[in-house]
Amino acid sequence: MARRRQAVTIKHVAADAGVSLQTVSRVINNEPSVREEMKRRVQASIDKLGYVPSIAAQRMSGSRSYLILAVNDRDRTIADWQARQGTDWVDQMLLGGMLKCAEHGYRMIVELVDTHSDHVERELLAAIAALQPDGIILTPPHSDNAQIVSLLAAQNIPFVRIGSEEMAPGIPVSMDDEGSARQATRHLIAQGHCRIGFISGSTEYNLSTWRVDGWRAAMAEAGLAIDGLLADGDFSYASGQKAAHQLLAGPNRPTAIIASNDQMALATLEVARALRLVVPEDLSLISFDNTPLVHFTRPPLTAVDQPIAMTASKAVELIIAAQKGDAPPAALTVVSATMIERESVAAPKGGEKIVAMRG
């Protein structure tokens, strides 16, 4: 392949505008110390020649690379892509993150990294060395991986930890998992439910714990018991089936269930159907994440939306700010989740409803 060179460089612009390279550079980087008239003149040449700075050259000379790495868990991401069940985490990251990047002349590069492997360090370091990104966005379960976090801190590279609340190095951005779990639980309580089951997610993810905590808190504040109402899952469909069975097959079953993700909610729906329980008449159901599949179930699921796009967008903003030298936010950044009401929730049958209405 022929060796391609930059078609039009800063030199051409400088020559065309009759100024030094430096002045052009200053205009490009929007530095204050340039006269308006100069600025205009240079900008005219830039537009005329269609000049665009080479990020490789910019990076070389020690400034920004205009690259932000979005680091996702390799196994889970690939599994999701292959399963084709509609999990659109990466798309939502791109939607929020890439578009925000574009606004500022940055690009987002998706990078897959094994959380588990003993060569996490090597993988990450290699990506950093190769790309020299201006910032890194960590997603669960990386966000609270001590090894990764300390490595990044040592590299002195701005990074955001999505879905984290730990005040470790890097900027944590929470998606308010506990709050939204509480909100969902309260919603069911307000409908008159007293026995509300909860299916938890993989303990590898801290957000699993927070979601359980939110449910627990809401139940407690309403003075409701939770014995036998918590079932363990791991986000997989199979684990959801098992958990739903455990919750629904016995006596004194819950009148409502919250599942920690959509796959497990789907599983619960199937188990309910098999048990001849009609949703929402016999069983109300709320799921977490609000991935595309919630539209297609019968009935469509009321779900807590995981605000990934918004969070990714926020993460990019925080990184660009950090890059500019701004201090990170003092308080935890929280992007709040909202619950999308569909058709899987109703008041419970029978007396419970009345009790609640009186209360």
Add this chain to the structure above:
Amino acid sequence: MARRRQAVTIKHVAADAGVSLQTVSRVINNEPSVREEMKRRVQASIDKLGYVPSIAAQRMSGSRSYLILAVNDRDRTIADWQARQGTDWVDQMLLGGMLKCAEHGYRMIVELVDTHSDHVERELLAAIAALQPDGIILTPPHSDNAQIVSLLAAQNIPFVRIGSEEMAPGIPVSMDDEGSARQATRHLIAQGHCRIGFISGSTEYNLSTWRVDGWRAAMAEAGLAIDGLLADGDFSYASGQKAAHQLLAGPNRPTAIIASNDQMALATLEVARALRLVVPEDLSLISFDNTPLVHFTRPPLTAVDQPIAMTASKAVELIIAAQKGDAPPAALTVVSATMIERESVAAPKGGEKIVAMRG
């Protein structure tokens, strides 16, 4: 932000191994003219120091950037991401393309470009100037956009046109739309269907035409009439509703329908339900693309899978080969699609079946 420099550079490796920069460079690029022993010695230092070449520096000195651009239509892509209906085109591109890139030390960057706008050229040129990618993957409808194609050809940059069959500049890779439409139609004919309706896609996409052609060809080879059996859609749900209505509401309606994408198939399913037609008993249905939603409909849809991951992977291979100087394939590269059978197809009721069985 502190100015970050490459932690370990080629210099460190050279010093450690006691050789010149040049030799290290040769080892990195796997050039033949290095003695085995030297190579081993240098490699040992590389491993020891954890050296990874800086892509920016490599790019600067005129060699590869190890970056491949995957160019998608901005409006459509963003609309899909926002709609959250499970369209996973980008994911599948990443699955196939990014993983193949990783095998060769490349990265894939997703880029969104407006097909329509008058500044397509500027957008693309800007991306090329900024990133200096080693290759570009064009997706429909860009793949047959003459403006884009000639621009890229002029840039002397290897590019693949996915979903194209035109022998224009760049390397076309077909997903065999006509062939798979023919296959789907034949499948229905083999089940005994004689009146097979077809809902076409947006004419902005050439593949829409090919899919129609495949259906037409299969109908013709079976000696079946197609009058009143073709309805125009544009890939949207709404257009699918309209087309399905047109096909199903009149007299002498088809016993089977092929929709040019999943959204329109979904719409057809709803229209059929409204018309009290049971799928597949009263109406067989085959859709195109096989996006996640096909799992979740009632019944799950038999669908022609669009082999995006495989195609993206192939595209990356072709670009890397071109980059190395290999000649592009002489013949059109075809990644064949397969039909995934689910539960939306059955033999038609009544006489038609018998006729077909006799034939």
Add this chain to the structure above:
DNA sequence: GTGAAAGCGCTAACAG
């Protein structure tokens, strides 16, 4: 086969 020199496009540091 290996090494030394030059330069890719840009910016940081310093002059003026």
Add this chain to the structure above:
DNA sequence: CTGTTAGCGCTTTCAC
């Protein structure tokens, strides 16, 4: 405010 100088890390000549 603007221009000059010196690299950034690497690969390409070209010598040896």
